[in-house]
Amino acid sequence: MSEVCVVVTGASGYIGSHIVANLLSKGKKVRATVRDSGDKERVEHLKNMKITGDGSLEIVEMDLFDEDSVNRAINGATDVIHTAAVVIIRSRNAQEKIVDPSVIGTKNIISAIEKCGTVERFVHTSSTAAIRPENWNDGDVLTTETFAKDATLENNPYGLAKYSAEMVVRDWHRQKGGAKKPRMVTIHPCMVFGPPLSPRHLRGSLSIIMMLVNRELPLLLPMQISIVDVRDVAEAHVRALTMGENGGRYLTVAGEMMWSDVSRILKKEYPKRKWPFRQLPYYFALIVSAFHPRVSISWARRHLKNKLYWDASPAEKDLGMKWKSIDETLIDTIPNIINNNWDK
Numbered sequence: 516m517s518e519v520c521v522v523v524t525g526a527s528g529y530i531g532s533h534i535v536a537n538l539l540s541k542g543k544k545v546r547a548t549v550r551d552s553g554d555k556e557r558v559e560h561l562k563n564m565k566i567t568g569d570g571s572l573e574i575v576e577m578d579l580f581d582e583d584s585v586n587r588a589i590n591g592a593t594d595v596i597h598t599a600a601v602v603i604i605r606s607r608n609a610q611e612k613i614v615d616p617s618v619i620g621t622k623n624i625i626s627a628i629e630k631c632g633t634v635e636r637f638v639h640t641s642s643t644a645a646i647r648p649e650n651w652n653d654g655d656v657l658t659t660e661t662f663a664k665d666a667t668l669e670n671n672p673y674g675l676a677k678y679s680a681e682m683v684v685r686d687w688h689r690q691k692g693g694a695k696k697p698r699m700v701t702i703h704p705c706m707v708f709g710p711p712l713s714p715r716h717l718r719g720s721l722s723i724i725m726m727l728v729n730r731e732l733p734l735l736l737p738m739q740i741s742i743v744d745v746r747d748v749a750e751a752h753v754r755a756l757t758m759g760e761n762g763g764r765y766l767t768v769a770g771e772m773m774w775s776d777v778s779r780i781l782k783k784e785y786p787k788r789k790w791p792f793r794q795l796p797y798y799f800a801l802i803v804s805a806f807h808p809r810v811s812i813s814w815a816r817r818h819l820k821n822k823l824y825w826d827a828s829p830a831e832k833d834l835g836m837k838w839k840s841i842d843e844t845l846i847d848t849i850p851n852i853i854n855n856n857w858d859k
């Protein structure tokens with residue numbers, strides 16, 4: 516039996532960094548893939564992580580589009596946690612910028628797993644975006660029975676990227692036979708908040724918290740969001756290496772909250788800072804969305820005012836997950852931002 520070596524792709528990223536920290540705290544041997552090992556904002560926080568027991572950290576360069584680098588990164592690994600993807604929801608060139616990194620990247624990871632033949636466990640980071648169909652009704656509760664089959668390049672390129680990449684993994688796993696078939700699980704986080712470990716982590720899901728921190732939005736959208744803590748998402752990935760159903764699909768969602776309540780919690784905990792707290796009336800919000808570069812009117816019609824819920828109970832049952840409260844997650848998101856002067 517080969518010595519356990521866990522490859523974490525996208526280790527410079529927000530979720531990837533927390534997965535690396537989690538594994539090192541458990542004494543695991545980790546190979547962390549980054550695109551540029553010379554960039555301090557991508558690697559410094561990884562190098563400073565606490566390592567327990569026999570744990571070790573190796574940082575290797577890998578680009579999802581460079582097959583040789585992917586093969587080198589995966590070679591000899593027993594475990595792979597594949598988080599690397601581009602996390603943006605709109606682009607003028609959505610195929611190249613959003614879909615290809617997920618889909619071609621995941622194909623290259625699977626091909627490298629096939630080539631090396633040592634991988635026993637594979638966990639793939641998917642998303643609620645791979646589950647949520649375009650049409651849903653106010654009050655719906657979605658489970659892992661649903662697939663975002665109707666996501667298109669025009670309407671929902673990020674959903675298309677996450678759904679298609681998951682299908683690459685599932686088709687491969689379904690077709691693969693033999694004794695060497697690795698165990699496989701997909702993890703589906705909703706909006707992830709919690710402590711950033713590098714200023715680069717403020718660009719993805721935390722960019723909307725930064726809009727509140729920097730008061731870029733004077734008024735809040737009348738919208739509910741589902742939230743999970745990045746530390747819980749990391750824990751779920753690590754547990755899924757050895758726990759849960761083989762082929763399982765696990766939602767990681769702690770709960771839901773209106774934007775105005777997110778702001779209220781932050782205002783209560785950090786009263787010296789100014790936080791936006793007034794909610795934009797629904798019809799004004801629709802008009803604002805029509806002109807906003809990051810959202811569209813069709814998105815706004817679907818998401819504003821309507822409430823969507825997720826059933827994360829399988830992760831509680833099979834992975835033993837207990838979610839941090841949303842209040843704790845929000846409160847813990849802020850100190851690293853303020854203490855490192857990552858706000859503007």
Ligand SMILES: NC(=O)c1ccc[n+]([C@@H]2O[C@H](COP(=O)([O-])OP(=O)(O)OC[C@H]3O[C@@H](n4cnc5c(N)ncnc54)[C@H](OP(=O)(O)O)[C@@H]3O)[C@@H](O)[C@H]2O)c1
Binds near residue numbers: 524578580620643677
């Ligand atoms: N954050 C959320 O709310 C959320 C929710 C659901 C699912 N997810 C999923 O979770 C995963 C991680 O997201 P995140 O929030 O941690 O985003 P992130 O901070 O942007 O991390 C993404 C990582 O992917 C790497 N990457 C991007 N393109 C690459 C390429 N061509 N080759 C190699 N690496 C590449 C990035 O490397 P660089 O540092 O070099 O850019 C980065 O390390 C993604 O699969 C995302 O879809 C995130």
